[in-house]
Amino acid sequence: MKNLQTPLPTIKRIPAYLKLLNEFENNEEEWISTTMISERLNLKPIQIRKDMAFTGIIGQPKKGYPVKELKNKILTFLGWNNATDAFLVGCGGLGSALLGYKGFETHGLNIVGAFDSNPDKIGSLIHGKTVMDISKLGDLAKRMFVKIGIITVPEKYAQQIADLMVEAGIKAIWNFAPVKLNLPNDVCLQMEDLSEGLAVLSVKLKHAIGEE
Amino acid sequence: MKNLQTPLPTIKRIPAYLKLLNEFENNEEEWISTTMISERLNLKPIQIRKDMAFTGIIGQPKKGYPVKELKNKILTFLGWNNATDAFLVGCGGLGSALLGYKGFETHGLNIVGAFDSNPDKIGSLIHGKTVMDISKLGDLAKRMFVKIGIITVPEKYAQQIADLMVEAGIKAIWNFAPVKLNLPNDVCLQMEDLSEGLAVLSVKLKHAIGEE
DNA sequence: TAGATTGTTAATCGATTAACAATC
DNA sequence: TAGATTGTTAATCGATTAACAATC
Numbered sequence: 001m002k003n004l005q006t007p008l009p010t011i012k013r014i015p016a017y018l019k020l021l022n023e024f025e026n027n028e029e030e031w032i033s034t035t036m037i038s039e040r041l042n043l044k045p046i047q048i049r050k051d052m053a054f055t056g057i058i059g060q061p062k063k064g065y066p067v068k069e070l071k072n073k074i075l076t077f078l079g080w081n082n083a084t085d086a087f088l089v090g091c092g093g094l095g096s097a098l099l100g101y102k103g104f105e106t107h108g109l110n111i112v113g114a115f116d117s118n119p120d121k122i123g124s125l126i127h128g129k130t131v132m133d134i135s136k137l138g139d140l141a142k143r144m145f146v147k148i149g150i151i152t153v154p155e156k157y158a159q160q161i162a163d164l165m166v167e168a169g170i171k172a173i174w175n176f177a178p179v180k181l182n183l184p185n186d187v188c189l190q191m192e193d194l195s196e197g198l199a200v201l202s203v204k205l206k207h208a209i210g211e212e
Numbered sequence: 213m214k215n216l217q218t219p220l221p222t223i224k225r226i227p228a229y230l231k232l233l234n235e236f237e238n239n240e241e242e243w244i245s246t247t248m249i250s251e252r253l254n255l256k257p258i259q260i261r262k263d264m265a266f267t268g269i270i271g272q273p274k275k276g277y278p279v280k281e282l283k284n285k286i287l288t289f290l291g292w293n294n295a296t297d298a299f300l301v302g303c304g305g306l307g308s309a310l311l312g313y314k315g316f317e318t319h320g321l322n323i324v325g326a327f328d329s330n331p332d333k334i335g336s337l338i339h340g341k342t343v344m345d346i347s348k349l350g351d352l353a354k355r356m357f358v359k360i361g362i363i364t365v366p367e368k369y370a371q372q373i374a375d376l377m378v379e380a381g382i383k384a385i386w387n388f389a390p391v392k393l394n395l396p397n398d399v400c401l402q403m404e405d406l407s408e409g410l411a412v413l414s415v416k417l418k419h420a421i422g423e424e
Numbered sequence: 425t426a427g428a429t430t431g432t433t434a435a436t437c438g439a440t441t442a443a444c445a446a447t448c
Numbered sequence: 449t450a451g452a453t454t455g456t457t458a459a460t461c462g463a464t465t466a467a468c469a470a471t472c
Contacts, residue, residue, distance in 0.1 A: 007462075007463060008412065008463095009463070010463090011411050011412050012408040012412065014411055014412060015390075015405070015407035015408060015410070015411045016390075016405075016407075019390065019407075026381065030453075033428090033429065033430090034429075034430080035428090035429080040392070041392065042348065042392060044229055044441095044465070045429090045466080046464080046465060047463090047464065047465075049430065049431070050431095050464080050465095051464090052430090053431075053432095057432095058430090059429075059430050059431080060429085060430075060469080060471085060472065061428070061429045061430050061431090061470075061471045061472045062427080062428050062429055062430085062472055063428090063429075063430095064429070064430085065430095077415075078411055078414045078415060078418075079414050079415070079417065079418040080414060084414075084417070092309075092312075092396050093308060093309030093310075093312040093313065093339075094306075094309045094313075095468080096305060096309070097304075097305030097308070097309040098305075099308045100304075100305045101305065101306075103407075104410075107407055107410050108410070109363065109410060110412050127305075142244045147417065148362050148417065148419070150344050159426090171417060171420055171421065172413055172416065172417040172420070173415055173466095174410070176229075178227075180252070180253065180254060186420060187420075188413065188416035188417055188420050190410075190412055190413035190416070191409075192406070192409050193227070193228075194270065194404070195227035195228075195231075195315075195319055196224040196227060197228055197386070197402050197403075197404050198226060198227070198316075198319050198320070198321060198343075198386070198402075199223050199227050199290055200224060200402055201360075201384055201386055201400065201402035202288060202290045202292060202296075202320050203218065203223050203289075203291070204384065204400040204402070205291065205296070205359065205360065205383060205384040205400055206290075206291040206464090208384070208398060208399075208400050209359070209383065219437070219438075219439060219440095220439095221440090222439090245452090245453065245454090246453075246454080247452090247453080253446080256440080257453090258439070258441060258442075259439090259440065259441075261443095261453090261454065261455070262439090262455095264454090264455095265455075265456095270454090270455090271454050271455080272447085272448065272451045272453085272454075272455055273446075273447045273448045273452070273454050273455090274447080274448055274451075274452050274453085274454085275448080275452090275453075275454095276453070276455095366445080390452075427462085427472105428471100428472095429470105429471090429472090430469105430470080430471075430472095431468105431469090431470080431471100432467100432469080432470095433466105433467085433468085433469095434465105434466080434467075434468100435458080435464105435465080435466070435467090436463100436464080436465070436466080437462105437463085437464070437465085438461105438462090438463085438464090439460100439462085439463095440459105440460080440461070440462090441458105441459080441460070441461085442457105442459070443456100443457085443458075443459090443469090444455105444456090444457085444458100444460080444462080445454105445455090445456085445457095446453105446454080446456095447452105447453090447454075447455100448451105448452095448453090448454095
């Protein structure tokens with residue numbers, strides 16, 4: 001089988017297309033073209049057309065792409081048609097913020113459990129979700145067939161939480177702790193590291209100010 | 213002048229090197245080699261050597277790089293020697309989490325002001341920082357020569373906050389609202405969009421589960 | 425029909441990887 | 449000296465961009 005895997009940069013751009021499509025849908029537009037997308041998103045039309053091809057959509061010369069159909073293709077492509085259940089571990093500042101974020105349902109994510117190890121937090125409500133004891137994670141994940149785990153604990157606990165998740169049958173980990181995690185091959189990992197973005201911003205700023 | 217600009221992927225990897233260097237420094241190691249880094253960070257030695265070259269460090273065959281010196285080169289490269297003052301606007305869940313994050317000082321960032329437009333929040337303390345009225349931002353930024361702005365407001369207010377920041381002389385914006393911002397050329401922008409990472413994770417998970 | 429827009433094939437660009445000489 | 453590791457030059461790979469034919 002040939003490798004026609006979607007490039008990572010394409011996957012990252014797709015949520016932006018989806019967002020724009022929702023807007024078009026709300027305005028009851030039927031068609032959207034690469035020229036329109038290009039104006040709104042500051043991308044080159046050719047790049048957008050290339051990206052579109054990966055979703056499997058077929059466009060119509062002179063009109064563009066049918067909004068509703070393209071949206072569905074994208075939802076299917078991402079697997080965001082129905083939100084997947086997820087557990088979040090670590091109810092500190094960032095964890096709480098994620099628990100309170102309303103947009104996840106439309107992003108394929110449904111946080112159905114919040115866990116912590118701090119007795120002061122266990123039993124409390126955060127954005128309407130009861131914080132449970134981390135020791136309960138294993139059983140619950142197995143019973144509920146939870147496949148996604150979100151790690152928002154301090155760095156030094158991240159690996160052990162990841163191990164717990166793997167043991168509980170979780171197959172995808174979204175990790176906000178800045179540590180390399182050791183995971184079996186069949187568990188996928190997405191690292192989220194703010195220091196990357198901050199580094200880029202810092203370098204840009206240095207250049208901008210340095211070149212005055 | 214030739215374009216020997218540092219590649220973006222290199223810049224993003226540099227904070228991970230820095231983190232490892234701090235660890236080595238704490239263990240009082242004097243030298244670090246690409247082989248060691250490679251084992252810890254799961255990167256290819258050749259890639260690490262290429263990255264190192266951009267920091268300006270000169271290594272020593274058979275020994276590697278001097279830990280202290282490399283750390284300094286990296287700090288200088290990123291401009292993280294002294295933290296730059298920043299203002300944060302939008303004290304909701306994410307904003308509060310960022311205000312409480314301890315690691316920023318070592319990442320070149322010093323959040324010296326928190327702003328919001330909600331009267332209930334103005335005057336309150338979040339992680340020891342007083343929330344100020346957004347209308348104060350302009351004057352304060354100018355007087356304090358603040359150059360970095362962090363936007364954690366809801367999407368629909370992001371552009372107007374950005375305009376305020378630009379007007380106040382801010383030169384770099386770290387934007388957590390998922391909207392394209394229109395900014396003058398001399399203001400740099402770093403977008404932080406969680407939906408990108410979530411999209412990547414979703415696609416990975418879909419493949420992993422689909423290919424069982 | 426004319427023209428806008430898609431989709432495909434080829435060219436370019438940039439980052440990663442490989443090969444290897446230099447060096448302590 | 450021998451060997452590990454750096455640094456440089458060249459090759460490869462993958463993503464973006466360009467060119468252009470197809471089509472409604």
